[in-house]
Amino acid sequence: xxxxxxxxxVSATSPLSSTTIDRRDLTEHDVQIEILFCxxxxxxxxxxxxxxxxxVYPIVPGHEIVGRVTEVGSAVTKYKxxxxxxxxxxxxxDLTCPHCKVGLEQxxxxxxxxxxxxxxxxxxxxxxxxxxxxxADERFVLRVPDNLDLAGVAPLLCAGITTYSPLRxxxxxxxxxVGVVGLGGLGHMAVKFAHAFGAHVVVFxxxxxxxxDALRLGADEVVVSRNAEEMQKHAGSFDFILDTVSAKxxxxxxxxxxxxxxxxxxxxxxxxxxxxxxxxxxxxxRSLSGSSIGGIAETQEMLDFCGKHNITADVEVVPIQKVNExxxxxxxxxxxxxxxxxxxxxxxx
Numbered sequence: 001x002x003x004x005x006x007x008x009x010v011s012a013t014s015p016l017s018s019t020t021i022d023r024r025d026l027t028e029h030d031v032q033i034e035i036l037f038c039x040x041x042x043x044x045x046x047x048x049x050x051x052x053x054x055x056v057y058p059i060v061p062g063h064e065i066v067g068r069v070t071e072v073g074s075a076v077t078k079y080k081x082x083x084x085x086x087x088x089x090x091x092x093x094d095l096t097c098p099h100c101k102v103g104l105e106q107x108x109x110x111x112x113x114x115x116x117x118x119x120x121x122x123x124x125x126x127x128x129x130x131x132x133x134x135x136a137d138e139r140f141v142l143r144v145p146d147n148l149d150l151a152g153v154a155p156l157l158c159a160g161i162t163t164y165s166p167l168r169x170x171x172x173x174x175x176x177x178v179g180v181v182g183l184g185g186l187g188h189m190a191v192k193f194a195h196a197f198g199a200h201v202v203v204f205x206x207x208x209x210x211x212x213d214a215l216r217l218g219a220d221e222v223v224v225s226r227n228a229e230e231m232q233k234h235a236g237s238f239d240f241i242l243d244t245v246s247a248k249x250x251x252x253x254x255x256x257x258x259x260x261x262x263x264x265x266x267x268x269x270x271x272x273x274x275x276x277x278x279x280x281x282x283x284x285x286r287s288l289s290g291s292s293i294g295g296i297a298e299t300q301e302m303l304d305f306c307g308k309h310n311i312t313a314d315v316e317v318v319p320i321q322k323v324n325e326x327x328x329x330x331x332x333x334x335x336x337x338x339x340x341x342x343x344x345x346x347x348x349x
Contacts, residue, residue, distance in 0.1 A: 001024055018349040032134070037151045039158065044128075044327075066151075159313060163242060172199050180203050182268065191218050236259055243264055255281065320342075
């Protein structure tokens with residue numbers, strides 16, 4: 001066991017502040033990583049403030065981790081010191097259940113999340129990436145293409161895979177017409193991926209001033225969703241729509257844009273249930289589904305795809321000392337499009 005610097009919250013109302021945490025000594029299958037950058041996900045904020053319940057304090061958030069391997073266990077074959085590496089939302093699972101056996105570890109009933117999950121090695125709970133160093137099983141460590149900006153890679157470990165996975169699952173390819181609802185941290189990644197897949201991409205937004213940025217990111221068209229006439233022009237024409245909005249909104253307005261057998265997938269999580277009109281589904285055999293992250297193999301596929309197509313998140317890099325300010329700005333959607341912490345700033349604490 002060794003100590004490393006970190007930022008933690010000790011209650012739902014306290015700010016994140018400097019502390020020291022324990023990390024386990026390497027087992028034979030473990031990889032130790034010096035963390036260079038860590039993304040700030042909205043779920044970090046929810047967890048720190050216990051908005052979903054179940055938070056164990058102190059909490060060290062962060063599951064969009066990019067760094068460099070510093071040491072490996074005796075049985076590790078995939079990594080060596082000096083390699084670029086990443087860790088996303090998971091650090092372990094039972095590896096034996098039907099989901100794990102087909103590469104869907106994210107659905108394992110015994111999945112261990114990167115933070116605030118039971119720590120079978122040290123007891124207590126796991127601590128995340130707002131820290132200088134982390135240790136994880138090599139099976140949950142990912143390779144990072146060396147041609148990409150590392151700060152821009154960090155959000156790929158959550159925002160990236162959260163949007164890539166449903167686009168792949170529902171067969172988004174060249175010639176498909178794809179809608180993206182919302183242009184935030186998730187939405188901007190969805191636009192980049194759908195464009196790279198060759199789809200015709202339409203962004204739906206309530207903010208007309210986002211039009212220019214949506215087109216820059218790869219959208220072919222932008223629709224202001226409050227404009228009923230603009231919405232009606234697209235009725236019954238979409239193969240797939242990815243809904244990234246976490247606020248209450250009219251899902252039926254988007255269901256009615258789907259063609260026969262079209263699908264809309266939710267990756268945003270509104271606080272209150274959405275009202276779904278049965279006829280919005282029935283009349284064209286449409287479907288409504290949800291998606292979380294992807295498994296380890298699919299996440300690696302996503303990172304490799306990003307390396308090939310030079311895709312990263314649009315980020316604002318901040319020092320760890322400004323993370324509480326970043327949380328407040330996140331609540332106001334005051335970021336384009338993800339905050340990323342430069343973890344070198346923690347060394348000065």
